[in-house]
Amino acid sequence: MKKKIFVILVLLFIGGGVYQVIHAEKRVRVEAVAKASRYDSRILRDVWGVPHVYGKTDADAAFALGYANAEDDYATIQEGLLMVRGELASVKGEEGAVTDYLIKLLKTRELIDAKYDTDLSKETRAICEAYADGINLYAAIHPEEMAHGVLPFTGKDVVAGFVFKGPFFYGLDNKIQELFGDKRKREVSQKVAKANPFNPYTQGFPIGSNAFAIAPSRTPDGKTHLAINSHQPWEGPVAWYEAHITSEEGWNTFGASFPGCPVILVGHNPSLGWAHTVNSPDLVDIYVLEMNPDNPNQYKYDGEWRDLEVRQVGIKVKLWGPISWTFKREALMSVYGPTVRRDHGVYSIRYGGMQDIRQVEQWYRMNKAQNLEEFMDAMKMRAIPSLNCVYGDREGNIFYLYNARFPKRAEGYDWEKYLPGNTSETLWKEYLPFTALPLVVNPESGFVISCNNTPFRCTLGEDNPKPKNFSKTLGIETHMTNRSLRALELYGGDESITTEEFYDYKYDLLYSEESEVAQAARMIASVTDAEDPLVREGIELIRKWNLGTELDNRSTAIALLAINPNPDGGYRTKGLGQMLDNIKNYGAILKRFHGRMDPTWGEVNRIVRGDIDLPIDGGPDVLRAVYSIFNVDGRLNRFEDDGRLDGKGGDCHIQMVTWDEEGRVDSQTIHQYG
Template sequence: MIQQGISPRPEAQIFDADTHLGSNTFSIGPSRTSDGSTFLAVNSHQPWEGAVTWYEAHFHSEQGLDMTGGLFPGSPMILVGHNRNLRWSFTVNHPDLVDTYVLEINPDNPNQYLFNGEWLDLEVRQAPIKVKLLGNLSWTVKQEVLWSVYGPVVRQDHGTYAIRYAGMGLVDIWEQVYRLNKATNFKEWQSAMRQGGFASFNVGYADREGNIYYLYNADLPIRTEGYDWSLYLPGDTSETLWTQYLPFDDLPQVLNPAAGFTQNSNSSPFQTTLDPDNPHPDDYSPTLGIETQMSNRALRALELLGSDESITFEEFILYKYDMTYWADSDVPRMVQMILDAPTPQDADLLDGIEILRDWDYDADPESIGATIAILTLYDLARTSKSFLGSRLVGGEFTSEEVLDSYQRTVESMLEHFGRVDVPWGDINRLIRGNVDLGLGGGPDLLHAVGG
């Protein structure tokens, strides 16, 4: 079905995910650890300060609550962490949960829209909004609020649009989190997840019984086939008015896989573990909008966990803090473009090339190759028209763009440091008050650091 004609921007994609920060979780069952233990990495990447900074807390009550983990300011319960029996973690997923509809407005009545061949009335009311001015002075303004069969409506100069999103009207998220906190076994915990307060999130789970579990949690709308649901949609037919979600048991999920591990790093659920236990994309309609993209972090986790059949706790920690780029990810590919280009005449550019030639794709604080590569990456993400620099796998960039970014990076290093062999930890720093530390890690690494 052709939908471009109804869109004010025919090329517009309603959904545009960006995982600049990201999160990781991986669970390892007793069959893959050296001593039969069960491990879970809870590794949500949040900023150092602000409204979504993690704070650690221990909640305990005489009614059975005994939970330790992380929460955001104002959260009434632990969001990720463990109690005495089980633990879980979230990473952000990006299913298509929001649709935008173009409404056909009655030319004789601006408060009516066409739906299934009939003119329906918009629900129209005025919302009072109190605005504080100075001291005790305030002013109440009124804002028009519109509602259609799809949901909320907004009027714009270029049209009138309705919005429909998953989880609309649901307010039971904190009841669900409370039940997750109090769960004592997998059955109780999964029952709490079935409640559906969270409209999205990947979930990693492990418990003292040795169970490990991955869930692609989402309220996935069951949509009519034949429409491109990533574009604006016609708002005049019940064909585009979805009313049901994919049942919980049909969501992509993996319980106790033969490989003995699961992982997710803001990546596709279809590469959670080793085959044949992965969910298969052919089992899910494209209208659900389940992502197929992988991140460097996910592919590196699959490489590390999939190649070690007897993981010690020390190795588990090393994998969690791994600083190496997967060999076929965008950063090594970008470096190879620099190495394959015609030899430059400039001595400093040549020095940088030799440094990159010897680089092992590791972003430890002492690495001088990581400095050149990651700074070139930052410049490329800032200047390229097509490269977003979020998931560093399968990015679109040209050799010409990479070489221009590399040259600007060398020029900047000479301007600020007078040389190109600068350790990464001299540039990549954490500064808080009087604390000033050099860090390893980098964008889309398991040891993720952004700046």
């Protein structure tokens, strides 16, 4: 009897809670519909379904964008906004708990609450709140798509997306993740450390982006060209969303954004355009604290013991149906920043831009800038903590900027290692000025390129930034990707680039003779004593390879499979023995499913969307970038199932912008799925 009474009480408790949630949701939905009446907006869609949103004010246009974005991808937006609230686990269960903890460890919401009204202009707050209202209206009209208890989304939720996700582009998440391993991953730097010398051919093939700007001096007809060619996953929260925003207040920007963003992140207006590519500045520092053996919550700093700020944060995790449980976890803070306690030490984290919430405001100002001076003023805000920027405009100006919020660090330490967390000498409090960044404006060569490569080779000639002018504490990358090598060979090898050539070069399918893939192919081709017949056949195919990724190329599949598919995508050579083993293993799979080791690349490399399964050219780290070789759950994509590979990322939103001699703009775009 007691057990039955207990079960009844539990069910009544759950039922009462569900009733209260449903009642509250109805009220919020009614409010969302009522609030929508204040906006004067329209949404028009072209034949491709791309939204062209219009508003009397900028806020009206942002409201329309929010609704259109939700109409197309509400589930992704909802998940993203729950994530930046620290509430993802309440819907996704255990898989969302890590992100929720990170939001609370970094105090993302507290930072926004403290600075939202003071650090953001009223215009920026208005577009963020209007965008959230557009999402709320869609959710109110479609309650069946809505998770319980999520409404209303707010402007602060929108801003939180920029604040939380921005540092991940320069690797904050990876640095934090390594702290949660079984042992310490890096040495603690001692003073007097030497940095590596400049080497433009460092190994590594990042999944990244391309951007090119060509000035009138390098075109036969006085045109200015800008290529916006980001490489992102083809699906998910950081897949590009194409849109055109127009208002009667002068906002007229066409380009791409991510779900949950009220502004265009890469694109153009009638006067100017810009592209971003990912860079890898060293903006994250990890400090090893010296703990008090008599008090686990004290650490030594400049010879004195200081108290850690100790909090218990709650993480609500969905268990089953409407049942959830709130787990408590320790979150610490030191003078350096957010702090975690592990068996192998206590570590604090400090990173570039960690107290700034103005990222969305900077992008908003970039959207509305009308000339080089206004755009450069927006860039000088330094709120966007990383990402290269390539620019072009109707006046024929171009530039390349290695954008990074560089801390002003003490010389003498190796800042890529962990730092001593017991001294003010390693606690930076200021940032280097904008003038300290690698910047090339209107170079004599008439072009700039950015392909996730070193800023020290972004053009030809003496206008390239000089490594000697930049401190080793900045961690500026020195490698050259294949894409950057080919871009310099193509755009740099043609002194009069036509519009047709501008397009053709972007879709180039070759690996440079200087690239690591070419070096690996030559290494394989030099083998003359292979005993296994499969390996001998593969070597002969690679000897014949033209370093191309054309659809009909019969050497590409075995060549790229041999030069080592990497678990994180891309390619990194791992020695001749491994590559010969790959020829044997993957060559056998090709023969099993295709009847031969040399199927065409188009038979192997595929783009799949629903029931549509088509051949696709290109490959990892070529200018026509397609990333199809990934390990999924320890397996090589679908290759082991049917001898084929699905494209998962790379070329996606491609936007080719041209201004003629009269300053008139022409823009063509394509999405990975058409």
